[in-house]
Every structure is written in structure tokens, then in C-alpha cells.
Amino acid sequence: MENKHRLLSILNVITVVLFLVSTWLVFAYAPLERTMGPVQKVFYFHVSTAWVGMLGFFVSAIMGVMYLLKGKRIWDTVGVSSIEISFVFFLIAIISGSIWARPIWNTWWTWDPRLTTAAVVELIYGAYFLLRQGVDEPQKRARFSAVYAIIGFFSVPLTFISIRFLRTIHPVVIGGGDPSVVGGFNMTGPMKFTFFFSLFTFSVLFADLLWHRSRLGRLASELEDLRLALTS
């Protein structure tokens, strides 16, 4: 039984510190937005979690390619860990988006591109988990997961674009020109800083969680190996 890598412990500490700082920034440093008030602060976490979600998908697609090329089990372990984390973060993004949306647009759900794409991605993840569940042999399971993760990842931009061509009411904060869209707002200096700090914090959080989860996955595989070796 190996001990936690020292770097991982350090990363844990860094993550916690970053999170505390980020929270302080969001609640104390960033100014209150004019029209929406406190609810707008959800934005910092909402976008960050969605960002992590996409990051996770990207990572797992890379892991998929690596597994197909190299064949080592660790690529598969990191791949599935990444998707699991991404699944949770997208869920948080959708829910936090709902919390933000209710007071602004007076509805819990809209069929706008970002939200709908997130929902479709969650379904792809669900399919991914079902796929893994249906294959008993580890190498085959890893290969199929890898291929599906790759195809799934490439479908996301196309899905997003196709829904985007339809009408949208989602506030386009970054790069959006029209402030008359309900819920849109322009970011001031401190807001921008808080925003990017949040993004950074969540990225570090993702890396930390990924490392933990992958480590767990690896230990679980080793345990499985030992158990099988004993009973055969």
C-alpha cells in the first residue's frame, strides 16, 4: 500500500487555499452588479464549473487516444476519472445556472445552446457509463470507452453550433456585444479579475480531484488484480 504522493498533499493544500481566496474575492472583493444584485455572484462559480466540465471531456478524449496508442491501463483509469468528475461538474453548472436563471428569466430551464449542449453532454456521459457497465473484459472495456470518449468529444462543438444557430436567450457575457439582452452585463476590472481567478481555482481543483480519483482507480484495479489472483 503506497502512501499519498507528497506532491498530492501539497496540491490539496494549495487547492483549499485557492478556494478560500476565491470565495473571499467573490463575496467581498467583486462589486455588486447593478441590475441583478447578489444572485449574479453565482456566475463566477457557474462558468467555472462548466469550464471544468469541458476540460474534463477534453482530457478524457486525450486519454482515449493515449490508451489506443499505448495500451496501458492507467490511461483508461484517468479517462474514466475525468469523465466522472466532468459529469458532476456539469451537473453543478446546470443547477447553478438554474438558480441564476430563475430570478432573472423567471424560468428554471430554457432550450438555449449552452444549457442544451450541457444536457446532451450529460447524456453522452450516461451512455459512456452504461457502455462500461456492459463490458466485462477490462481491455475491451477500455478500448470501447476510449473510442466513445473520442467520438463524443468531437460531437460537442457540432452540437453546440447546431443549437446556437437557433434562437438564444443565454447571456453572452464574454465577447457578446448586446447589453440589452436580459441578464447580460459588462464586467468591470475587479469582476474580471475575480472571474479569471475563479477559473484558475477550479482548474486546480479539477487537477486535484483528478489525481485523487485516478489514484483511487489505480488502487482499486490493483485490489481487483490481487483478489482475482487469490481466487483463481
Place this chain on the structure above:
Amino acid sequence: MRDYLRVLWAIVWKDLAVEFRSRELITAMLVFSLLVILIFNFALELEVQTRESVTAGVLWVTFTFAGTLGLNRSMASEKDRGCLDGLLLAPVDRSAMYFGKAVSNLTFMLVVEAIVLPVTSVLFNVNLFHLGFLGVVLLGSIGYIAVGTLLATMTVQIRTRDILLPILLFPLTVPVLIAAVKASNGFLLGYPRDMIVAWINLIIVYDVIFTAIAFMTFDYVVEE
């Protein structure tokens, strides 16, 4: 290259010959499609004005569901007598098998569509015979089959094969579905030209990307 194409066409010919004898696959897809169209007709209680605007959507939903039937049967017929191995023994690159099956699957889907479209045209009293519309049907089917064949080859090797294929396939076909319906409506309802072209471009991009990915990853799906 010549060997590659020869194997590809051998597989297509074989699939068509088998289907010609048994007619299981096309019959199943056809009956299912017509049933779905009928159900939509009752469920949506369409008035004359609205019919035109939903026809494309109804058709694409039907094709999406019926398509999985065809894909499942097509790959199952290989797996069940070990014929998948037979195909893998061919002395060419494994992707020839992918393209062979994809072309057969596409042919079956087009045959079913060729029958369902006129029937729908009559039942819904909508004229579906625009060249553009038919072109969209073709392009959309290509994208669907490109991904579907790859995934069906995967799921046929899994215990839960019948329910797993739609679950794996549908989320990935959202772009094609949306673009195909929009482009179809474009032709049927007379949208502006450049808008339709945008949707068609999206379908083409989808077709190209996914055929390429399927071609590159097919080997990993069939290897042991």
C-alpha cells in the same frame, strides 16, 4: 487499392444478397417506420396548416429510431455465426469492412426512406419531392450511418446490445438531426437560400469528421 474496393463491394453484394433472400431487415424497418408515422399522426392531431411545419421533424425522428433496428440486425447477422471473423480474415485493411458495412447499411436505410417518403407525402398531404429535400435526406442518412455503423460494431459485442445502441447513438446524432430538420424545413417552407446552405454545410462537416474518426478507430473496435 483495388483489393480494398473489391473487398468493400464483396461485402455490399453479400449483404444485399442475404437481404434479398430473407427481407428481414428492410421489412422490420419499414413496418416500424410506418407505424411510427401513424402514431405521430394520431398523437399530434395535425391541422392542415401545421402539418407542413412538422413533417420534416416527424420523418427524421422516425428514421432515427428505425435506423437502429437496421443497424442492430445488420451487425447481429455477422456476429451470430461467427461471420465477423470471416470478414476479419480478409487480406486487406480492416477499415474495408467498415466501409462495406456502412454502404450496405446506408443502402437499406435509403430503400426504406424511398418508400416511407411517398407514403408520408400522401398521408400528410405534403409535397416532399424537392430535389433539395431529398439531398438533405441523403446527406443526413450518411452521417447517421457513419456513426451508427461504428457504434453498432461495438455494441454487437456487448451483452446489452439492443438497448445500448440507441443510448450511445442518439446523443451523438443531435447535430445531424437538428441540421437535417432545419434544412428540410428550409426546402419545404421556403426559407432564404443562404440559411439552408449553412445547415447543409453543417451536415457535410459532420459527415466528413465522423467518417474520418470512424475510419481511424474502427480497427480498435474489432480487434481482440
Place this chain on the structure above:
Amino acid sequence: MIEARKISKRFGLKRVLHDLDFKVPDGGCVALLGPNGSGKTTLLRILASLTKVDEGEVWIDGYRLSDQAALARGRVGFVSHQPLLYGDLTAKENLQFYGRMYGISDIQQRTAQVLELVGLYPRQADLVRTFSRGMGQRLAIARAILHQPQVLLFDEPHTGLDPDSVSMLDNILLDMSRQGHTLVISSHDPVHVADLVSRFDVLSEGELITSKGVEEIGVEHALAFYRDAVMGKGERRG
């Protein structure tokens, strides 16, 4: 010529083949013996390039499987447990399909030839669905030799065959051997194959435990030799 060097294969956790060396010279005729689960089928499937090895290299007639598998496949004929035939097609159509897959130039003639060889010419227009196991197996053999491969691999070909089919198969095997083809036949029955091959290779738990010429063993001692080999492995472990 077949050469497998230090090949290993595992499915999940189960190690099916372990550091195996297997070599058959041109025109050689080898029986692959061993209890169930010893790895015979996996080895044959690897040689047929249907299964990939985790470690090691395999050469078939000079083609290395890791990067020239497609070329190697043209030199191999494989008869497996399953018939690999399409029930809704006739015997002739099945062979025509495989003929096209292998790029045979004179398909009609060659098809007729092999059908004649396996005694199925009168049934060529019948759907394979209607065939008995024996006939199906015979057609499978016809399919395997259609493209005149140098190397022929048979996975327990005698299983479930009626006596007529068995003797027909044996004649074909002897013929192939006489013509100089390289044969590997896996079997449960050392006595039966002793007449057909020139070497016994015994597998157990993924390892090649012994390899001996049949002449050296003596046909009468075939069963005893096989039993000893498998037992010996068991004793050495226990």
C-alpha cells in the same frame, strides 16, 4: 512457415498464453494438443491474426503480424469452431463471396473444384441453413482452402462430425500435407491425429510443455505420451 517468438496474451486478468515460442517449418504438420483452456484456440486465432498479442512477435511466411497482418492473412486459411458461413446464401454463393474477398481470379472454376473436393458439389445450390453440422464443416474447409493458402489452421475440426465427414476431412488433411502445405491442427484426441501429423506440441496453461516428433513417440504410445506430458506438468506444480 510459422514462427511465434515469446508471445503472451491475457484476457482481463487471465493469462492465456505465457512467453510462448512456437515454430513450424515449411510443409510441417503439427498437432496442437492440450486440455481445455490451455490456450490452443487463442494461439490459432493469433496465427490467423484475429487476435493480437500483448507481447512478442509472430511471422507467417515471412510477414510480420504486427505491421503486415493484411498480407499475412492472404497466406492463411482458418477453420474455427464456428462455420463462418451465411445461412441465407447457398454453398456456392458463400464460396463466391469469400473468393471475392481473397481476390481469386477464376472464382467459378475454383469454387467448383473445392466443392467437388469436399463432396458438396451436388448441394452447391442449397442454402447453408439447411446443412447438417458435418456438411457445414466441410463447406468451412472448402472456404479455408479456396484461396490456396500456404498455411492452414484447424481448430478441433473433428468435433461433432459424422464418421463419413471425419474420413473425408482426414483425406483432405493428408492431401494438403502431401502437397507441401503447412498445417496446424488442434485436437483433443492424440490417437486420431497421430496418423495425420509429424509432430505433437502439447500446451498446458498457456505454456508449451513439450514438442516431439510422432515417429519418435511411436503412434501406439501417442495417448500415453500426451497423458504423461499433461500429468507431468501437474506434478511439477503440485
